[in-house]
Amino acid sequence: MTHEDAGHYARKHGPKAVVNTATRDMLSIRAIKGKLPCAVAFKVAKDLGRSPKDVGRTADLMELRLVKCQLGLFGYYPKKSILKPLSSVNTDLEKVILEELKDNRLPCKKAWEIAKRFGVHKIKLGSACNALEIKIAPCQLGAF
Incomplete structure (x- = not known):
């Protein structure tokens, strides 16, 4: 919304x-x-x-x-998002993200699974998706 x-x-x-x-x-x-x-x-x-x-x-x-979205996408005051720009994304991580896309978006649940699999914080995964210009949706809670 x-x-x-x-x-x-x-x-x-x-x-x-x-x-x-x-x-x-x-x-x-x-x-x-x-x-x-x-x-x-x-x-x-x-x-x-x-x-x-x-x-x-x-x-x-x-x-x-x-x-306070755990992927850093929304709900942070005064900024909406707290994603940090990444200059590059690990190629293995990028490959898995791209493999999990549905309708050119990465489902939130898949983002969490990938973060766990690669041992990275969820916010870092959100930043990786941002660097790759990939939207994360749908939200597991239904926020978007």
């Missing part, structure tokens, strides 16, 4: 979307001033045995703003 959609995240799920009460209760405790960091959303998903997508949907229905 775009910045203009801020505060209207529930719209994308339609009027019949239902909030999972256990997830809602946990997010109510963990969110700060209407914001929910990506890492916290994933911790809630793990703790409750829910999918990240389900937690993201509940966050949307609660009008919580997702922040």
